[in-house]
Amino acid sequence: MTAEYDIAYLGTRSCAVGVASFRFVRPKGYSFIPGQFFTLTLETHEGVTSKQFSHADAPGDDAIELTTRLSDSAFKQTLVHLEPGSIVHISGPKGRLGVPEGASAVGFLTGGVGITPARSIIRDAIQRKSGLDIALFYGNRDEDCIPYGEEFRSYAAAQRMAYIETLDHPLPQWAGEAGFITADLVRRHVADPAARYWIVSGPPPMVDAMKVVVGNLGVPADSVAYELFAGYGPNG
Numbered sequence: 682m683t684a685e686y687d688i689a690y691l692g693t694r695s696c697a698v699g700v701a702s703f704r705f706v707r708p709k710g711y712s713f714i715p716g717q718f719f720t721l722t723l724e725t726h727e728g729v730t731s732k733q734f735s736h737a738d739a740p741g742d743d744a745i746e747l748t749t750r751l752s753d754s755a756f757k758q759t760l761v762h763l764e765p766g767s768i769v770h771i772s773g774p775k776g777r778l779g780v781p782e783g784a785s786a787v788g789f790l791t792g793g794v795g796i797t798p799a800r801s802i803i804r805d806a807i808q809r810k811s812g813l814d815i816a817l818f819y820g821n822r823d824e825d826c827i828p829y830g831e832e833f834r835s836y837a838a839a840q841r842m843a844y845i846e847t848l849d850h851p852l853p854q855w856a857g858e859a860g861f862i863t864a865d866l867v868r869r870h871v872a873d874p875a876a877r878y879w880i881v882s883g884p885p886p887m888v889d890a891m892k893v894v895v896g897n898l899g900v901p902a903d904s905v906a907y908e909l910f911a912g913y914g915p916n917g
């Protein structure tokens with residue numbers, strides 16, 4: 682059920698280039714389903730402004746966490762200048778994104794900050810030892826900033842999930858995949874992709890590109906869910 686809370690800001694962890702994670706005290710009585718989002722309201726120099734963020738944290742975590750691309754917007758500038766202990770307002774949880782009951786295999790197609798709902802769902806499945814068969818396809822520009830990359834690599838090393846990282850601009854020594862996520866890339870890593878439930882999340886350009894991939898894979902329309910990070914605009 683959606684409710685309103687005033688909560689304290691805890692701190693930030695930065696990715697190399699213009700991406701950061703922000704943590705807040707999780708209020709008593711606040712519960713959510715992995716994949717859901719909340720609305721964060723800040724008082725900026727342009728007035729009171731609200732934006733939506735998918736939970737990057739899992740229900741089993743102590744803190745609420747969002748991960749975002751920084752920008753010059755009054756909202757983001759207010760966010761980066763919060764002092765630990767500052768009080769912000771959230772309302773939530775909202776949204777229906779998630780793994781449907783009964784689905785035993787899920788794939789994620791995402792990139793950059795679009796990772797947030799996938800991270801929440803995957804972290805929760807692993808914390809709960811749910812046995813969900815997970816394949817994460819995750820595109821980023823380069824090695825400098827792969828939000829939660831280390832965590833996913835550790836899950837993959839422990840054989841808890843299949844993790845396919847691909848970079849647009851890898852260094853010559855990069856041993857992983859290069860280029861965008863394509864249907865061909867998915868087929869090389871996942872047997873029978875059409876039999877899996879797929880979750881696509883991120884800014885509009887990413888989601889549009891992944892709609893083509895899902896179509897090329899022959900995934901039925903009721904076996905795919907999209908979370909569009911509206912507000913990033915057509916150029917992401």
Ligand SMILES: Cc1cc2nc3c(=O)[nH]c(=O)nc-3n(C[C@H](O)[C@H](O)[C@H](O)COP(=O)(O)OP(=O)(O)OC[C@H]3O[C@@H](n4cnc5c(N)ncnc54)[C@H](O)[C@@H]3O)c2cc1C
Pocket residue numbers: 718732733734735736747748749750751752753754755756757776794797798908909910911912913914915917
């Ligand atoms: C369900 C949901 C979940 C989300 N989860 C996340 C998340 O986990 N992480 C995250 O970073 N963001 C998430 N977003 C997006 C987030 O709410 C912000 O919109 C985004 O972070 C951009 O904020 P900004 O202040 O940097 O935007 P701005 O700097 O104000 O705008 C970014 C760019 O988009 C353009 N733009 C802004 N609004 C529009 C519009 N309506 N139409 C066309 N172009 C526009 C601007 O011109 C600019 O180029 C989510 C959005 C939704 C709806």
